[in-house]
Amino acid sequence: MPSLKPGSRFTSSVCTTQVIVVKGAGEVDLRCGGAPMLAAGAAADGGLPAEGASGGTLMGKRYVDPDETVEVLCTKPGDGSLGIGDALLDLKEAKPLPASD
Amino acid sequence: MLLEMAADGFGDRVALGPSDGGLTYRDLYDSAGAASVRFRADGGSHVAMADLSSAALPVSLFGAAWAGLPFVPLNYRLTDDELAALASRISPAIIIVDPDSPDRLTGIDGIGLLSRRALMDLVDGADPPEPEWDMTGEGTAIELFTSGATGEPKAAVLRHRHLVSYVLGSVEFMGAHEDEAALVSVPPYHVAGIAAILSNVYAGRRVVQLPTFDAHDWVTLLRAESVTSAMVVPTMLTRIVEVLDAEGPDGPGLPTLRSLSYGGGRMPSPTIQRALELLPTTAFVNAYGLTETSSTVALLGPDEHREAMASADPVVRARLGSAGRPLPTIQVTIRDDLGDEVAVGQPGEIWVRGEQVSGEYRGSAPRLTADGWFPTHDGGWMDADGFLHVTGRIDDVIVKGGQNVSPGEIEEVLVCHPAVADAAAIGLPDRQWGERIIAAVVLHPGASASSDELRDTVRDRLRSNRTPDHVEFVGSLPYNDTGKLLRRVLRSDLAHLGDGSTG
Numbered sequence A: 001m002p003s004l005k006p007g008s009r010f011t012s013s014v015c016t017t018q019v020i021v022v023k024g025a026g027e028v029d030l031r032c033g034g035a036p037m038l039a040a041g042a043a044a045d046g047g048l049p050a051e052g053a054s055g056g057t058l059m060g061k062r063y064v065d066p067d068e069t070v071e072v073l074c075t076k077p078g079d080g081s082l083g084i085g086d087a088l089l090d091l092k093e094a095k096p097l098p099a100s101d
Numbered sequence B: 001m002l003l004e005m006a007a008d009g010f011g012d013r014v015a016l017g018p019s020d021g022g023l024t025y026r027d028l029y030d031s032a033g034a035a036s037v038r039f040r041a042d043g044g045s046h047v048a049m050a051d052l053s054s055a056a057l058p059v060s061l062f063g064a065a066w067a068g069l070p071f072v073p074l075n076y077r078l079t080d081d082e083l084a085a086l087a088s089r090i091s092p093a094i095i096i097v098d099p100d101s102p103d104r105l106t107g108i109d110g111i112g113l114l115s116r117r118a119l120m121d122l123v124d125g126a127d128p129p130e131p132e133w134d135m136t137g138e139g140t141a142i143e144l145f146t147s148g149a150t151g152e153p154k155a156a157v158l159r160h161r162h163l164v165s166y167v168l169g170s171v172e173f174m175g176a177h178e179d180e181a182a183l184v185s186v187p188p189y190h191v192a193g194i195a196a197i198l199s200n201v202y203a204g205r206r207v208v209q210l211p212t213f214d215a216h217d218w219v220t221l222l223r224a225e226s227v228t229s230a231m232v233v234p235t236m237l238t239r240i241v242e243v244l245d246a247e248g249p250d251g252p253g254l255p256t257l258r259s260l261s262y263g264g265g266r267m268p269s270p271t272i273q274r275a276l277e278l279l280p281t282t283a284f285v286n287a288y289g290l291t292e293t294s295s296t297v298a299l300l301g302p303d304e305h306r307e308a309m310a311s312a313d314p315v316v317r318a319r320l321g322s323a324g325r326p327l328p329t330i331q332v333t334i335r336d337d338l339g340d341e342v343a344v345g346q347p348g349e350i351w352v353r354g355e356q357v358s359g360e361y362r363g364s365a366p367r368l369t370a371d372g373w374f375p376t377h378d379g380g381w382m383d384a385d386g387f388l389h390v391t392g393r394i395d396d397v398i399v400k401g402g403q404n405v406s407p408g409e410i411e412e413v414l415v416c417h418p419a420v421a422d423a424a425a426i427g428l429p430d431r432q433w434g435e436r437i438i439a440a441v442v443l444h445p446g447a448s449a450s451s452d453e454l455r456d457t458v459r460d461r462l463r464s465n466r467t468p469d470h471v472e473f474v475g476s477l478p479y480n481d482t483g484k485l486l487r488r489v490l491r492s493d494l495a496h497l498g499d500g501s502t503g
Helices: B002-010 B023-041 B058-069 B081-089 B116-124 B160-170 B191-205 B217-223 B234-244 B269-280 B302-310 B314-321 B407-415 B449-460 B487-493
Strands: A009-010 A018-023 A031-032 A062-064 A071-076 A081-085 B015-018 B044-048 B071-073 B093-097 B110-114 B140-145 B155-159 B180-182 B205-207 B228-231 B259-262 B283-290 B295-300 B332-335 B349-354 B375-381 B390-395 B398-400 B403-405 B419-430 B433-445 B470-473
Touching: A018 A062, A018 B140, A018 B160, A062 B205, A071 B002, A071 B449, B002 B023, B002 B191, B015 B058, B023 B058, B023 B116, B044 B058, B058 B071, B058 B116, B058 B191, B093 B116, B110 B116, B110 B349, B140 B160, B140 B191, B155 B160, B160 B191, B160 B295, B180 B191, B180 B217, B191 B205, B191 B283, B191 B295, B217 B228, B217 B234, B217 B407, B228 B234, B234 B259, B234 B269, B269 B283, B269 B302, B269 B314, B269 B407, B283 B302, B302 B314, B332 B375, B390 B407, B398 B419, B398 B433, B403 B407, B407 B419, B407 B433, B419 B487, B433 B449
Parallel strands: B015 B205, B044 B071, B044 B093, B071 B140, B093 B110, B180 B205, B180 B228, B228 B259, B259 B283, B433 B470
Antiparallel strands: A009 A018, A018 A071, A031 A081, A062 A071, B140 B155, B283 B295, B332 B349, B349 B375, B375 B390, B398 B403, B419 B433
């Protein structure tokens, strides 16, 4: 099971999705397309996202679990949906801050 | 990684320069990759830049990150000797230099020079290598030498994880519309100059650079490029307000400017109030942050500016001079000398905590507590609704008769006097009181005010121990080019007004 910490990166084993962890720590059953995600740099196994986990990911969007204990940012989009175990993560609605730079 | 996302997500958008013919995100990505090959081949430990803002800045910044080398923006306004001293401290290194002053920095052991033009020729049309970089974020992204206001310059270290946390925590990916453009007039060796590149790249906002600030040039470029957002330091805004005022009520104004952020020093309230009047449709943002905190940690937003401006409640009104509230990813507390938290409304030192906070200098351990808190050395207080009021550097506090006096509050009262253009308060040695309060005042051209009148103004507004013991009228105050008041220079210029005791 992947061990999460802010800044760690994971790649989908069944699609092109890549994520970076924004929030969350410890062992988490992070999945994409229904299959466990791999540490960044690992080659995809091939295969297709499982039914029910094939909604796809969007570039630059954040995904959270219902308690917001885990938050990941999509750095490369793909066809799989992100989840923890069988529960899918939700797209986090952004509350944009005013530009300060 | 941030640039890679931008190139993947919106590679055809213009990243830098004019909307027609500027560098796209894909171009910038390819150029940074090509630059990384050159930087690696050099074999040095750092990539530095002693040059004005140009396209070479983002190319070198991202190229250095790609090569796994720290990027060091140097202050090109330093003397040759000062610059050479900093260069020796990062040797062996490659330094990007201004092609117009090729002789600076020659002959230093381990330092290779590359002119901005040579770098841009080298990367033009070159294919980038396969991406391959440190994924942990532990590597050093930036080393920024502090201005050395209190001695030998120190190099603040910002790691990739600090900057990435800042950008991910404060900027929405591709959050900018395609027509947005940001005008950057802060130099590369100021943390806001680096943050501007990173944030705008991630937001997908085109960057327009003004290498040397001049208020007329700023207004002209802003209009020519239909700029929608900009960041300025307080001294810049004061000059911009003067230019707009000189154009009169029928002037063209700045209708394209949707957002104007400011930070990097105390904003005189007459300047911000006049700017709010002159730019009624612009959203104002006050950003407070330090180099050591990867730029912004607290913000006063557009609605809060207008609410404060319109309010009759003195507490709400005072927020116009505040730094607003901490970012959602940042915690702020106010503590006393012993490190204990003080009550709401009480003054103390500002401490911050968050993933973006580094608090680290090269050659020493991070100055964070075991649980991640960083003492900023800035004084301040927090109101009941969590608005942070910054009163200035703790080292600048005047201690008169055992009482702490913040120069900022005296200066704020003085600059609100109609005859006063600028003011600074400093402490000088005094046998009886420890320090006496000296106010250095610049009057508006043609205006007059007596010393007694100004002292009475302060006495009426503040407690009597804040009244300046002496008002000295001066032609101008010493600032560095990023708008920071050089109090040490002022103390030395006015040293004769102390009594020579050493406290």
